[in-house]
Amino acid sequence: GENVEQHPSTLSVQEGDSAVIKCTYSDSASNYFPWYKQELGKRPQLIIDIRSNVGEKKDQRIAVTLNKTAKHFSLHITETQPEDSAVYFCAASGGSNYKLTFGKGTLLTVNP
Amino acid sequence: NAGVTQTPKFRVLKTGQSMTLLCAQDMNHEYMYWYRQDPGMGLRLIHYSVGEGTTAKGEVPDGYNVSRLKKQNFLLGLESAAPSQTSVYFCASSIPGLFAYGYTFGSGTRLTVV
Numbered sequence: 001g002e003n004v005e006q007h008p009s010t011l012s013v014q015e016g017d018s019a020v021i022k023c024t025y026s027d028s029a030s031n032y033f034p035w036y037k038q039e040l041g042k043r044p045q046l047i048i049d050i051r052s053n054v055g056e057k058k059d060q061r062i063a064v065t066l067n068k069t070a071k072h073f074s075l076h077i078t079e080t081q082p083e084d085s086a087v088y089f090c091a092a093s094g095g096s097n098y099k100l101t102f103g104k105g106t107l108l109t110v111n112p
Numbered sequence: 113n114a115g116v117t118q119t120p121k122f123r124v125l126k127t128g129q130s131m132t133l134l135c136a137q138d139m140n141h142e143y144m145y146w147y148r149q150d151p152g153m154g155l156r157l158i159h160y161s162v163g164e165g166t167t168a169k170g171e172v173p174d175g176y177n178v179s180r181l182k183k184q185n186f187l188l189g190l191e192s193a194a195p196s197q198t199s200v201y202f203c204a205s206s207i208p209g210l211f212a213y214g215y216t217f218g219s220g221t222r223l224t225v226v
Contacts, residue, residue: 104154
């Protein structure tokens, strides 16, 4: 099955700096890569996703890049704000179109 | 439109007791899932269902059973709870062709087994 590795496990940045979280996946058949944000005590919520036929996608301050050859994808957050502090999870679809395998998460702390 | 609703939100069980977690969705989603979340382990798939009357094992199915008798409900059962099953349990649902909107998660159930 699919295996997703996520790094780093914790990331601390100053407000206004950029943050980058990286994930690698094992199943070359994976074709859907979402990112979820989970605030303390809350449910994970989808913030951005990318499909395998796209190399990059942006939505305001967040962007995701995908390198299919290297089997890795990354989340980029620019101009970080304290409200960006949360746990971020990457995921990959594996060879299916109905279930996701998640990375172990990155705790992002944005210091004012 | 409540989305995905999980009950209960909190529960404490004694070792060996049984319980059922209920997940209900009102979005007419075909697919439903149960994940557990443990510190440093991310979200791990327990069981999932791709339609009414169907269930399948995920990554960590041992000690759990599920049923999907109605399309809108997905039940997760613990027959004989163990301390290792202390976790936060999330239910999720999605439409076929997962990629359209990804998962919609419930608010979670925090289970402690003592």
